[in-house]
Amino acid sequence: MKNKKSNFSEWYSEVIQEAELADIRYNVKGFLAHMPWSVRTMKNMYCIVERELEKKGHEPAWFPALIPESYFKKEAEHAEGFSADVFWVTEGGSDNTKFSERLALRPTSETAMYSMFSLWIRTWRDLPYKIYQSCQVWRFEGKSTRPFIRGREFYWTEAHDVFETKEEAEKQVEEDRDTTCNVLKEFAIPFIFFKRPEHDKFKGAVSTYAADSIMPDGKIIQLPSTHFLGQNFSKAFNIKFVDKKGDEKYAWQTCYGPAVWRIFGTLVAIHGDDKGLILPPSIAPLVAVIIPIYFKGSDEKVMEKANAIKKLLESRCISAKVDDRAEHTPGWKYNYWELKGVPIRIEVGPKDIEKKQLVLVRRDTGEKAAIKESELVEKITKFSEEIQSNLAKRAEKFFKEHISEANDMAQLKKILEEQGGLVKVEWCGSEECADYIKAETVGGDIRGTPLGKEEKPKGNCIWCGNKAEQAVYVGKAY
Amino acid sequence: MKNKKSNFSEWYSEVIQEAELADIRYNVKGFLAHMPWSVRTMKNMYCIVERELEKKGHEPAWFPALIPESYFKKEAEHAEGFSADVFWVTEGGSDNTKFSERLALRPTSETAMYSMFSLWIRTWRDLPYKIYQSCQVWRFEGKSTRPFIRGREFYWTEAHDVFETKEEAEKQVEEDRDTTCNVLKEFAIPFIFFKRPEHDKFKGAVSTYAADSIMPDGKIIQLPSTHFLGQNFSKAFNIKFVDKKGDEKYAWQTCYGPAVWRIFGTLVAIHGDDKGLILPPSIAPLVAVIIPIYFKGSDEKVMEKANAIKKLLESRCISAKVDDRAEHTPGWKYNYWELKGVPIRIEVGPKDIEKKQLVLVRRDTGEKAAIKESELVEKITKFSEEIQSNLAKRAEKFFKEHISEANDMAQLKKILEEQGGLVKVEWCGSEECADYIKAETVGGDIRGTPLGKEEKPKGNCIWCGNKAEQAVYVGKAY
Structure with a gap:
């Protein structure tokens, strides 16, 4: 077994193979054959995620894996943001009939679900409407793929909620943070729940929030994310309800996507050692x-x-x-x-x-x-x-040791190069500065401000020197 | 609510809609949006199916939904049999890159799994190898679709087993019958487990066995089926093992496919009444x-x-x-x-x-x-x-009332026309006669001989009058 500390990347590949978690030799790039040991663990993880969502009023649903191109394109920003990620089904049957409309293999299910929500939601009595589905999604990733971290096929859960008011939808984001907290705790994974900057939102969302953890090599990994969609999709998909006064209104929406597949990869990476995997007893197929x-x-x-x-x-x-x-x-x-x-x-x-x-x-x-x-x-x-508590403690210790602060670019670069992790800096809020910071640090992204724990900036933007608007965390991400 | 007895087909559509099981208005033919009430029930059903498979030594796995055309075509008969059913993924990404090889959306997973089995199975110590996956499959059905009975996307489980000897693989067929029995009992569904005639085998199999139940309109519905694959696929996919003597041998295989989605449709149809659904307490989301x-x-x-x-x-x-x-x-x-x-x-x-x-x-x-x-x-x-026992008793009574016997074509036609069900006849075994019988009865298929309860024929083939080789059951199927 490779040494995890000095050679994380190879150690990770080796543990996936040697512990028989998945086989990368399936002949389609970015697609894995998942073997029983990982599947049994992920099934236990799914139980935890689904139990938590159901406790909070979500009910399970199953939507089609194929989405007509016209549905897919209804919300312009969303369609544009995801268009590079789509696998298209274009033909079928014995004579290879070309379809008059291409069908997208779902990269995410907003456009499949919301076309039905507009038929199902009629009055305020139907709200809040909260459902989830556990499924596979497919994304034609350009970036290099890695088992359980980035793939062209992965396993997740997506919860989609519809509300009468903006306030309720905003509250849902906090509930999703709470869900993330309860779920990741069972897996002994520490994280910070960020509000992402404007330029790094989910395509079609008003605002995006996501849990970031830190991998053993100091790189950041995004775990469950949740999106306040405002009325962007309800307007595009015509999801309206009659309120208590009898007026017709557009609904407010959120969506939330915990990916068991990626969380599994993260816990393999975080808890393992030079002898192999270490599974938290809460989800181990065998205790x-x-x-x-x-x-x-x-x-x-x-x-x-x-x-x-x-x-x-x-x-x-x-x-x-x-x-x-x-x-x-x-x-x-x-x-x-x-x-x-x-x-x-x-x-x-x-x-x-x-x-x-x-x-x-x-x-x-x-x-x-x-x-x-x-x-x-x-x-x-x-x-x-x-x-269980020792794994959490160990992981928390590593996590805290990799949270730091930088006052100037030289310091930021040095920290990111030497130990990685999340580095607090002050920032003016402009996308241009974010781009310069990323280029200068070779990949340092602005991950955002911790939700509910925003810190007031005291000085100037680490890049341009103008007055800082936010205290944010920077890290190099997977 | 329509009257179930006199108007089964409309009653069925109405109950699907009114009990909020699924919505057929999703804009891709043969694809359903599944609503929480059916999904909660089917999740309970999945637990029963998976528990039973695991009890019998199967472990869960997840294989890719996309299969390269070259894998798909390795077993010639299988490829030919399924080619009409395939949705093809041909392009992806922002510039709609055409793939050099088309990817099939799995209509079934033999060719995805067995390409890996050839890498995983080495010696007799790896055998028997028994895995299953619960997943969706997609089939470009030409026939008219109907919710939970025939669709272009459906939810099932497929178990795939590999053995050292022919005898062990043949034994597996009996184990699968036992699994079918235990599972369908929980859902209070009566059935006969048939060995299908030669001309009605799964494409690529040596022999096919399947459970048939009878719907309220007298039509037959095929429930779980199991296939003895012999060495057809092990030879096509090069699945070999070194036996105890040190010799290299091709493995023997079986596969088994209980489809929760279709079993759900069947139990909706069988147990419901003019007030709507009746769910067996064993699987109801609420007791x-x-x-x-x-x-x-x-x-x-x-x-x-x-x-x-x-x-x-x-x-x-x-x-x-x-x-x-x-x-x-x-x-x-x-x-x-x-x-x-x-x-x-x-x-x-x-x-x-x-x-x-x-x-x-x-x-x-x-x-x-x-x-x-x-x-x-x-x-x-x-x-x-x-x-639970009353539902089983009622269903069993209806089932038995729809099992009959015919001595000549006139009688067979009359029974199939008037009450449907399964009608025992004697048959010479030729596909030609089977075709004539089907044409003459407008759809009466030879479903096969009951596994383990084969009856010796006493007379002549109901069609050609030559010596009968088998006592078989005929029914009009969905």
């Missing part, structure tokens, strides 16, 4: 793996005990598996499951049975503990909680 | 809906009780909802939730509170029962079980 340690003549007793432990754990809703492969040594199995990131290993040998004890090993710290067999469930629960 | 009955001055007490009941039920994992909409009368709400098919209604009024009782109403029979409040959980559980 514990049981390794029977054989010696001649003791096989049967050991296997019996291992299976009994598995049964006991499962009866308490703790997922567990016995690795009973005869062709491998216990040592080989330790490595195998460490690579896969299973939070806790349970070792059972004949001596342990005699002493009515078991050996537990934590994946995050490597710590070993001999425990009484009778305390197993209690200890596994305790260890799980400790691992 | 019970609580209707508070207000009179002046009693609102608060009634609402409090209604909410307390909801809490109690949820604490026992029984999904429940209070319909507290002030703008509608209790009577309006009864109709609304009957249309949606919620299995049990709970009525709470001030008199009930005084008497410490509740009124329960069963959706399937309309039966009303005043019960002691203290017995609520127990009674709901009992009613759920009774509804």
Whole structure:
């Protein structure tokens, strides 16, 4: 295994391959074959995301993957912003009939959904209207692709909400921040929730907000984003309602897009170490793996005990598996499951049975503990909680160490070059200065101001020297 | 609501629309916008299907939605059989770059998956290899589409299994029948599991097996099907393994495709009545809906009780909802939730509170029962079980009444015309006779012989009069 710290990029590719998360050899650029270990983890992640959205009044829906070009083009700015990203379906059937209208493979579903919202929403009684769908989207990415970070096909959830008033829609942005917080906490991922600058908005939105985390190489990764759409789409798609007074009004909208696929890539990167993956117990497909340690003549007793432990754990809703492969040594199995990131290993040998004890090993710290067999469930629960909070603590520490401040361009450049992360600077607000800053730092983007924690600027723009309008954070992003 | 018995087709369309299951007005032929009530039900159905597959050793995977034309064409018969069904992605990006190779929107995933299997499977230790994915597929259907029955986009699960020996693969077909049985039982859908005749196989398969049920109009609907692929695909995709003796061998394969989307349509059709949907409690998004009955001055007490009941039920994992909409009368709400098919209604009024009782109403029979409040959980559980078994019993009765036997063509034609269903006849096995039978009966297909219950033919082919080789069932299918 490559060294994560000194060689993050290669370490990441290696862990994807060695832990059997995905195979990049599928013969379409930017498309992955996803293997069971990552899919089982992402399915657990989806449960968390969907539970949180449903708790907040969203209901699930499924919309078509294909969008007629005419729907797609209804909101001009949106269509322009996404046009470079679209895969087009142009023909089908045995005689390869060319379609009279091209069909877009959805890069996002606003235009598919909102064409129906205009039929479904009639009066204030239908509002707020909150739905979500978990699905794949496809984007014809020009940038180089990387598994679970940037792909031409990825897995996400998109929530789309419709309101009577601007205020309610603006409140939804805060609710989405809260959802992001609850969800990323389960995955032990630290982040700042930014209001993006004007020039970096979602195409078609009035304003855009997004969670940024920091990868081990100091680069920024955008996680869930949420958009206040104002009435831009409701006007383009004719989403109107009759209000309590009987007047017809255009609705106010938001959309929110947590991408489980990318969050998975982020947690692989953030929590892993030189032995491989480390999965938070909250989403690991297995919380514990049981390794029977054989010696001649003791096989049967050991296997019996291992299976009994598995049964006991499962009866308490703790997922567990016995690795009973005869062709491998216990040592080989330790490595195998460490690579896969299973939070806790349970070792059972004949001596342990005699002493009515078991050996537990934590994946995050490597710590070993001999425990009484009778305390197993209690200890596994305790260890799980400790691992979960240790991963969060570690990640938080790294994150905080990579938040800094710069007073001039030289300092900003130096920090971005040497350690990356998010660097606070003051900025006049002009896109021109943002472009110069990006060019000068070779990729430093203005990520925005933290929502709800805006800081007043005290001085001048780090680039032009004019009066600063905002204190913003700069980072080089994936 | 239309009368289901006399006007099934219109009744079906109406229930899809009125119960807000899906909207057919999305502007691409054969594509639906799926609304929350159907999606919540289908998500519950997916849990049942996936749990059953995992119990039998399958692990989840996700494969790309796009398949390069060259992969798609590797197995000649398969490619030919599906070529009429394919939507092609031919261009993308801002300058609409034409791709050098067309990409198929997957109509099914054999060719996507098996190109990877050839990289992943090395030795007998990797076998059996059993995975599944739940996904959408797209087929450029020529036939007329109908929601949840035939569409150009639909939702299914596909399981793909690889084995060392022919015998193991053949055994898998029986396991798939068992899976079908367990799954359809949860949905209270009766069926016969047929081995299809040679001329009606899945393209690329050695043999095909499928569950057939009977719709209220007497037409046959194909539900999960499973295919013994032999070595056809392993040879085309080079899926080889080294066996225990060290020899390199081609693998044996099967695939299995339960389509939740179509099973949902079937259960809507089979269980519903002239008041709307009837959902089996095993998969209903809500098992019970609580209707508070207000009179002046009693609102608060009634609402409090209604909410307390909801809490109690949820604490026992029984999904429940209070319909507290002030703008509608209790009577309006009864109709609304009957249309949606919620299995049990709970009525709470001030008199009930005084008497410490509740009124329960069963959706399937309309039966009303005043019960002691203290017995609520127990009674709901009992009613759920009774509804589940009553739906199964009703469906089974209809199914059996539509299984018959014909000794000559006149009788076969008469039965198919008058009541439809499955009609047992004797057949020589030639495709020519099958074609004549189909033409003469205006659509009667030979569905095959029941797997594991083959009956010896006693006489002659119903068409040509030569010696019969098989006792088969004929029906007109969707």
